[in-house]
Amino acid sequence: MSAYAGTGRLIRLAVRRDRVQLPIWIAGSAAVLAAGVAAVVDEFPEEAERVAALRGAGGSAAVLLMRGAPVGTDLGATVNFRNYAFMLVLAALMSTFAMIRHTRQNEETGRAEMIGAGGVGRHAGLTAALAVTSGANLLFGAALTGALLGSGLAADGALAFGAACAVTGTAFAGLTAVAAQLFQSARTANACAATAVGVAYLVRGLGDALGERAPDGIQVTGTWLSWLSPIGWGMQVRPYGEERWWVLALPVVLLVVCVLGAFLLVGRRDLGAGLIPDRPGPATGSRALLSPLGLAWRLNRGLTLGWVIGSAVFGVGVGSLGRTVNDAMSGNTGASKLIGQLANAGGADLVDLFFAAMMNVFGVLAAGFVVQALLRLRSEEAGGPAEAVLATAVGRARWVASHLACAVGGATAMLVLAGAGAGIADAAAGGDTGVVTLIGAGLAQLPAALVLAGFVVLVFGALPRLAVTLAWAGLAVSIAGGLLGDVLGLPQAVRDLSPFRHVPSIPAVDVSAGPIVALVVTAAALAAAGTALFRRRDLTS
Numbered sequence: 001m002s003a004y005a006g007t008g009r010l011i012r013l014a015v016r017r018d019r020v021q022l023p024i025w026i027a028g029s030a031a032v033l034a035a036g037v038a039a040v041v042d043e044f045p046e047e048a049e050r051v052a053a054l055r056g057a058g059g060s061a062a063v064l065l066m067r068g069a070p071v072g073t074d075l076g077a078t079v080n081f082r083n084y085a086f087m088l089v090l091a092a093l094m095s096t097f098a099m100i101r102h103t104r105q106n107e108e109t110g111r112a113e114m115i116g117a118g119g120v121g122r123h124a125g126l127t128a129a130l131a132v133t134s135g136a137n138l139l140f141g142a143a144l145t146g147a148l149l150g151s152g153l154a155a156d157g158a159l160a161f162g163a164a165c166a167v168t169g170t171a172f173a174g175l176t177a178v179a180a181q182l183f184q185s186a187r188t189a190n191a192c193a194a195t196a197v198g199v200a201y202l203v204r205g206l207g208d209a210l211g212e213r214a215p216d217g218i219q220v221t222g223t224w225l226s227w228l229s230p231i232g233w234g235m236q237v238r239p240y241g242e243e244r245w246w247v248l249a250l251p252v253v254l255l256v257v258c259v260l261g262a263f264l265l266v267g268r269r270d271l272g273a274g275l276i277p278d279r280p281g282p283a284t285g286s287r288a289l290l291s292p293l294g295l296a297w298r299l300n301r302g303l304t305l306g307w308v309i310g311s312a313v314f315g316v317g318v319g320s321l322g323r324t325v326n327d328a329m330s331g332n333t334g335a336s337k338l339i340g341q342l343a344n345a346g347g348a349d350l351v352d353l354f355f356a357a358m359m360n361v362f363g364v365l366a367a368g369f370v371v372q373a374l375l376r377l378r379s380e381e382a383g384g385p386a387e388a389v390l391a392t393a394v395g396r397a398r399w400v401a402s403h404l405a406c407a408v409g410g411a412t413a414m415l416v417l418a419g420a421g422a423g424i425a426d427a428a429a430g431g432d433t434g435v436v437t438l439i440g441a442g443l444a445q446l447p448a449a450l451v452l453a454g455f456v457v458l459v460f461g462a463l464p465r466l467a468v469t470l471a472w473a474g475l476a477v478s479i480a481g482g483l484l485g486d487v488l489g490l491p492q493a494v495r496d497l498s499p500f501r502h503v504p505s506i507p508a509v510d511v512s513a514g515p516i517v518a519l520v521v522t523a524a525a526l527a528a529a530g531t532a533l534f535r536r537r538d539l540t541s
Contacts, residue, residue: 003122003124004127010120010125010127015132034147036079040079040082054073054078055217058217064209067082069222070219071219071242076157076158080157080240090140091165091172093194094140094169095173096193098129098132099177100180107271109541112271113272126263136169141167146162158239160239160240167251167255168251181275203229204222206225207222207224210222230251291402293402295402296405297406303369307365308417311415312417315420315421315425316424319423319431322355322431353508355426357505359442359506360505362419364483365414367411367449369414373407378468384541396535397535400530415446419435419441423436444503447519451499452499455471455526456474461532480498481494481498
């Protein structure tokens, strides 16, 4: 029997499993891009307005870090600056999630063993996963190209935009294929692949932030760091800015190397095992593991410490930029307006707007951590450990509350340390915003994360098989409406659906207790409803 026997049937099975998730991801991304184009047309109809905004952005290391370097001043180049990096990340995340779902997750749940008992070759599963993910990336790129062409933008830039997103996504599919061979747990492999996306984005951002600014004050040439990142390669294609088509070869080469490596590695391990085995535990367990809270903390300990340490380090980096932002962008109304949109505020001091915008980003990170931590409920249920725990005297509500407490505690620690790190670094650089003020600004973001936590518990209790998809979709919608609503020109009703829209943007605005109380009450109601629904349903695999 060929090692690739049964590949066609596995492709059909994977397409059927993803018949809802991938189309929603692709169509949603294209819709967001189309909205972004409409927002640029509405906000910057004249070139002089675009030049003012892009000149301010080109002089800010923080904006370059987040969005990439401007490539020109026409309409397409402005759309590129405001949307391109975000679309590259969406393509990369779509690929990593899909690859893990059809490779390592199949092995962890036993589905691959059952399928392998039939006429299926050793390499069929990996081949099918790569085929489906690559096809999804082609559709992703085509949808983005169609959105740009439908908005009346030039064809060359639209093709480069879509092609770069598609090829970048397939490169991350190759990286994820390797990660799936290294780790035994789907959760670890997914975290490794998602971390690779984050590192690639950060390296690209540092390369742009440290780049050389052209005499026109707008275009920026990134440093060599940008060329170390697959997302940086995508940015270097420069749609709507003298496209460099040859750069598309770099992610293709990475894909080929990774695919060859993944097929080599898959033959060197047993089904269900990883090349990096899980460490054996101690001979005796801690007494803390006898309680559901202790067990929940042990399961989430590594994840929590990673997010908390990362937030603290990121906070120090943000705090060190406060004075730089003031020196570089003071008096630039275009830049102030742009940062004000990110901060959901306006009319305040530029440094206060910058810190408010950055605290919104920390709020999104805390919400992302909460979603990831609480989805452990679903993986414990689907994998079987939850059934063993709930067969003891531990009640379902107590089990859910234990994981909820760990998630909320971790998010709180993230926001406190991020604010403290930013405040200390700002003070060391001569700023006067204050450590306590920035800790408060960080904690003000917590209610939005709590609403996302309540939403995850609700979908876990109501629709367990769709919990993962709905939880991440909820976070994506919240980000699009809350942080990017103004930038994308979304209707006010859509923006107001996001909890991030209602948290106070400290220190740019004063604290208002009403929205905070409303968010906390909403979060409690969602969590209570989700727990009640979980108590009334059967466990599902």
